[in-house]
Amino acid sequence: MTRAQWAILIWLERQPGISQKELSEILEVEPITVARLIDRLEARGMVERRPDPRDRRIWRLHLLPPARDVLLEIDDHRADMTRIVTEGIDENSIEIMTEALMRMKATLTQEAHTSRRGPDPIVTETREAV
Structure with missing residues (x-):
């Protein structure tokens, strides 16, 4: 089983009944990619x-x-990996790093959406005027 398939199972556990289109948006992949993984x-x-x-x-x-057995296995792997990568780091530092990483991911996601739409005409006009 691939990591991409794991991600789909995790999201379906969180949001039962989600559509393929919604799932592709969450995973930031093309709908055909999700369709093939679901197949x-x-x-x-x-x-x-x-x-x-x-x-x-x-x-x-x-x-x-x-899928339940696979999800239990995924949870075990995630718990093991979290324990390994955070060993020797205090809880406060982990919280700060997690928040910073989530902000970076949100920024990258926003940037990707902006890039797909093309440049913002207001920003472009402002830059050209300067």
């Missing part, structure tokens, strides 16, 4: 696509019981 997870009996009751074009994603 593989569905073939393994871990995920199920269900039609949205209000819009038949939308597929809602749900975990199936076999």
Whole structure:
């Protein structure tokens, strides 16, 4: 099982019934990438696509019981990795680093969204005027 498949299982546990499109936005990948990963997870009996009751074009994603064992394994790996990488670092420092990393990720995500849309015309006009 790939790390990308793990990420999908984790998000489906957090948000049961999320659509493929919503999941692709969260994971910051193309919808076709999520569709292919879901195909593989569905073939393994871990995920199920269900039609949205209000819009038949939308597929809602749900975990199936076999995914639970994998999620427990993922939790164990995450706990082990957290213990290893934070060994010898006090709780306060871990909190500060975590907050800083989350801010950096948010900034990068925002930058990626801005880059996809193209330059902000207001900012561009302001820069050109200077």
